[in-house]
Amino acid sequence: MNLNLYFTEVKRNRKNLITWSLIAVGFTALVIAIFPTMGDMGKDLVALMDKMPAELSKAMGMDAETWTNILGFYSTYYGIYIILLVGIFCMSTGATIVSKEERDRTSEFLLTRPLSRKQIFKEKMMAMLTLTFMIFLIQTIIAIVLVAIFGSNVRWSAFATMHVHGLVLILFFTCLGVLISFFFQPKKNFMGMVVGIIFGSYFLNAVSRAAESIEWMGYISPFRYMDFDPLNPEYSINWIGVVGLLLISSGLLYVAFRLFEKKDIAG
């Protein structure tokens, strides 16, 4: 293992890590802190929800309990906004960690060091995954603390399932980012693409759940397999989904590695 490259990569991304961790943690805190207020309003909302068309509430991932149970409330935000915020950082990091060297033409420096392309790719992926786990852990720990403070009778196994599903989604998007950067090189940054892909796949799943005729489309979305439904008493980790998505993620990285290995670094 080449610690020099690994640590330099982690260090180079630390500012982004801090910024996006603060955003994710801030949003988490905001969501959980307003729950007590929402909980009081919950009774009125339950009445309102009953009048809403079932398809709409299904698509939005809400039902009556969403507003009265802290995990139900947190899950509607975690399942998309927090995944999106964390995902923006992770997928952008994935998309830039290799491609930035080429864009800034520093790959000439890096690739003339006494390292094989395999070593370089490996160290970069290790650094990227370290960053992914770091932001995930920071957000998760803060969420645990806040849910423990603001909630009562919390079903922690459901919380754990949500976060395992979240982690798998984030890992998937991170790896997808790496591969995408071998095909697309936006002028400014990957932000637009990242938001589009994460939001897009979320809505693909959401919309497909609402109408049977387009249900098949939802199966393209990783959100289909990593769901966030802590109020369902049978909610538990979808192990087949977890293993499947992790295998696909590894496959994405493998394809990216083969492309990197074969790539000509022109001046």
Next chain:
Amino acid sequence: MNGIETHNLTKLYGEHVGMKDVSLEIKEGEVFGFVGPNGAGKSTAIRTLLGLLHPTSGSGTLFGEDITKGEKVRARIGYLPSEVNYYEEMSSMELLEYHMRFYGQSDPSKIEELAAYFELDLQKKITDLSFGNKKKCAILQSLLHDPDLLILDEPTSGLDPLMQNRFFEHLEERNKQGTTIFFSSHILSEVQRMCDRAAVIKQGEIIAIENINELMAKQVKRARITFENKKEIEKISGMNDLQWHGKKLHFNYVGNIRPLIDWMQTQDLQDVTLDEPDLETIFMNYYKR
């Protein structure tokens, strides 16, 4: 063992030829020039030697090790790129320390010593450095880990004459201690000063490998002579393309300079200008014959 060896090394970009059938043998301890006009394939050859480009066909070795699996042997190589692109957010010091750690070294005093010699401010960020100072940073980068082989691509671009000279003196010193130097340039005078032998590359192909002293003896000079009075002259061997403009005679001269000077002494001349045509003309002229 040879420092660099290539056999029919070829790089094609679709239809476009990057280099074709490049075969070189550079002995350990040699200073080898690699000359040719811009776009002739010099950088393509260097980038292939370093593993940045994958050869289409042919093979190459550095100190006997295959260039396509060159990660180990790269520890013995210093590379000075023609265009310097480093991590802009780093200072020179940070970059050079990062560089050194790849070779298992971490002695900042060594960096400071070389930086003082080349007058480089180590604390400035790469992004704030001028073109010439970036080049100096790259020079330090190529030297700091004491490589056995230096691959220099247009090493003097951006350096002022004083610094060029200092750099050449340093290179001569390193060469005395055994460092092999591969010196790519389109400036003939540099190659003339530094190199024992040189290969000439044109449109991706090696058109000659020459001993520099022999090459210089064969070199074309562009002569412009003004006579006191226009008169018939007796052509000596080596004079080509004679053109009269009134009392002025323009011609190309190829060969040892001595006979030309001797001849000029016998003429009543008003003025003489001798200059070197650009490198391409020299080789065009030479290889045309």
